[in-house]
Every structure is written in structure tokens, then in C-alpha cells.
Amino acid sequence: MTKRSFALAAILGFVAIALGGYLLWQGRQGDAIPGVTYEARNIDPGPMLHLAEVLSSDALEGRGAGTPGADAARGFIRKRFEDAGLKPYLKSGWEHAVTVLPRPGLDVPGPGANLIGWVPGQTPGSGPLIIVTAHYDHLGIRNGEIYNGADDNASGAAALTALAEHFVRQPPRHDILFVALDGEEVGFLGARALVRDPDLPIDRAALNINMDMVSRSDVGELYVAGTYHTPGLVPLVEQIAAEAPVNLLIGHDRPEDGVNDWTNQSDHALFHELGIPFLYFGVEDHPDYHKSTDDFSVIPLDFYVRAADTVAMAVRAADERLPEIYALRQQQAAPVQPEGPTE
Ligand SMILES: [Zn+2]
Numbered sequence: 001m002t003k004r005s006f007a008l009a010a011i012l013g014f015v016a017i018a019l020g021g022y023l024l025w026q027g028r029q030g031d032a033i034p035g036v037t038y039e040a041r042n043i044d045p046g047p048m049l050h051l052a053e054v055l056s057s058d059a060l061e062g063r064g065a066g067t068p069g070a071d072a073a074r075g076f077i078r079k080r081f082e083d084a085g086l087k088p089y090l091k092s093g094w095e096h097a098v099t100v101l102p103r104p105g106l107d108v109p110g111p112g113a114n115l116i117g118w119v120p121g122q123t124p125g126s127g128p129l130i131i132v133t134a135h136y137d138h139l140g141i142r143n144g145e146i147y148n149g150a151d152d153n154a155s156g157a158a159a160l161t162a163l164a165e166h167f168v169r170q171p172p173r174h175d176i177l178f179v180a181l182d183g184e185e186v187g188f189l190g191a192r193a194l195v196r197d198p199d200l201p202i203d204r205a206a207l208n209i210n211m212d213m214v215s216r217s218d219v220g221e222l223y224v225a226g227t228y229h230t231p232g233l234v235p236l237v238e239q240i241a242a243e244a245p246v247n248l249l250i251g252h253d254r255p256e257d258g259v260n261d262w263t264n265q266s267d268h269a270l271f272h273e274l275g276i277p278f279l280y281f282g283v284e285d286h287p288d289y290h291k292s293t294d295d296f297s298v299i300p301l302d303f304y305v306r307a308a309d310t311v312a313m314a315v316r317a318a319d320e321r322l323p324e325i326y327a328l329r330q331q332q333a334a335p336v337q338p339e340g341p342t343e
Pocket of ligand 1: 135152153184212213266
């Protein structure tokens with residue numbers, strides 16, 4: 001153990017103790033969480049909020065892919081997966097190897113990994129499934145400053161664990177994979193490794209639901225992108241929007257949106273490339289986006305809880321009509337037929 005990793009371990013030990021203290025405190029206080037008035041219908045917000053805070057703490061040094069901070073982040077997420085009662089998908093355990101390439105400032109990156117867990121549906125191991133994703137890596141340390149990435153994407157990674165816990169408690173009809181992805185910020189490395197692994201059930205995937213930046217909105221707005229590419233998902237999204245505790249807006253997925261077309265801006269892009277329908281949930285860019293000021297302290301917690309609860313509703317609604325959604329995948333993945341002779 002190097003001095004550096006020893007120091008990190010010591011700090012993480014402290015963080016773990018702080019976590020225990022927080023939960024104890026929360027248990028005594030009942031459900032009241034400062035700053036949160038919304039009563040969640042699906043997820044348990046306390047552990048989610050605290051995981052987001054831990055992931056975006058300075059101790060994790062910005063969770064750069066291939067760094068000890070990312071390694072530590074994995075440890076915390078894995079612990080939440082285990083506590084939630086999620087099952088590891090691979091026979092070898094939770095970790096799905098991701099190769100992190102050297103980059104300026106990181107000549108010898110450590111090994112990367114996705115964490116893959118699943119909740120069995122009514123016919124485990126067969127039929128269409130949903131893959132829920134969120135990346136946990138961020139930008140690390142740049143010019144001596146820690147980029148904590150609280151919204152991007154400690155928020156999504158922590159929400160992922162809350163959704164997993166919800167579906168363990170209330171099992172789905174179809175299998176659901178919950179994947180914490182590595183290396184998004186350095187080229188979607190985790191998502192690429194995921195969709196290219198023949199040992200993973202990518203051909204059974206009816207839908208990817210991806211969360212990346214789900215905690216910051218002063219006006220209560222959450223976007224959902226993907227219906228432009230799969231118009232058959234519009235009724236589903238409209239159903240969710242009608243019941244959602246946020247203002248759920250369709251958009252950011254059309255070529256004419258230019259730089260505001262988010263189709264290829266996060267991990268769902270890799271699913272889209274394969275013709276797999278996706279729904280991406282995220283907020284508008286904010287002044288702290290990709291800055292060292294993307295901190296937990298500025299997250300409006302009430303909105304964050306609402307957003308995560310909304311995505312849980314979306315996963316549930318998709319599960320209820322998954323065979324229909326799988327048919328949409330088959331239609332859009334079908335090769336274009338040459339035009340026949342006209343009569
Ligand atoms: Zn991100």
C-alpha cells in the first residue's frame with residue numbers, strides 16, 4: 001500500500017464512520033431530511049442523498065477514471081448495491097473490467113470497472129430486459145483543483161442505487177440490469193465495454209434508461225431525450241409526465257438542436273448506435289457544469305429526490321410495457337428494405 005493510498009484509506013474510513021453517524025441520526029429523526037419537503041413515492045431518499053454527498057466529497061478527488069478516487073467510489077456504490085439486496089450479474093462478481101488508457105496527467109492508470117447488478121423479473125434470464133445506467137467517474141483533479149462532480153454524475157450514480165433498492169423491494173416483471181459505468185468522461189469507456197461484451201445480454205435489451213446529471217434545476221425541470229429516435233415511446237413518456245413530481249420535458253434529441261442535441265453526449269449513445277431505444281434523463285447545463293464548483297452543497301435536494309423518483313416511475317412504466325418496447329427495437333434495428341417496384 002502506497003502512502004497515498006494509505007492516506008486515502010484513512011480518509012475513507014472516516015467518511016464511512018460519518019455515513020454511519022448520518023444514518024443513525026436520520027433514524028432518530030424519522031423521515032425528515034433538511035431541505036426536502038417532497039414525500040418520495042418510490043425511492044428511499046436518505047441513503048441516496050448521503051451516497052451522492054460521499055461520492056462528491058474531496059476525499060474521492062473527483063473520481064477520475066483509473067485513479068484511487070474512482071476505485072473508492074466503486075467501493076461505496078458496491079456496498080449500496082449489496083445493502084439493497086441486488087445480485088451481481090457476472091459469475092465473477094460485481095466488477096466488469098474496463099481498460100482505462102493513459103492520458104495527460106495519468107501515465108499509469110489503475111484498472112477501471114463497471115459494476116453490474118440485476119433484479120430478476122418473472123422469468124429470470126429470459127425475455128426482454130431494461131438496462132439502467134449512470135456513470136460514476138468524473139474529471140478528477142485539474143490544475144490542482146478537485147472537480148467533485150456532484151451533479152455530474154454523483155447524482156445519477158446514487159440515484160441508480162436508490163432505484164435498484166426500490167426494484168428489489170417491489171420486483172419487476174422483466175429482468176432489470178443496474179450498471180454503474182466507469183470512464184464516461186474519457187470517451188464512454190464503460191458503456192463501450194458493456195455493449196461490446198458478448199457475455200452480457202445486450203440482444204435482450206429493449207431499452208436503456210440513462211441518468212447523467214439529475215439533481216440541478218431551480219425551476220423544477222427534468223428533460224427526457226430519446227423519443228425523437230423512437231417515437232413509439234412518446235405515449236409512455238406522456239404517461240410518466242402526467243404523474244411526475246417534476247416538470248418532465250421531452251427534448252434535446254433532434255439533429256436540428258445542434259450542440260443541444262444530447263443524443264451522443266452520454267453513455268446512452270452506445271445503445272443508440274446499436275439501434276436500442278433509450279430514454280436519457282438529465283437537467284439543462286448549469287453554470288457549475290464541468291467546473292470545480294459542481295458541489296453537493298449547491299444541489300437543491302428536494303428537486304433531486306423528485307427527479308430520482310420520476311426516473312423510478314419511468315423504469316416501472318417501461319417494465320409494464322416492455323414487450324411493446326422490444327418490438328420497437330426490432331422495428332428500428334431492422335435493415336432498410338430496398339424499395340420495390342411501384343405499380
Ligand atoms: Zn456526466
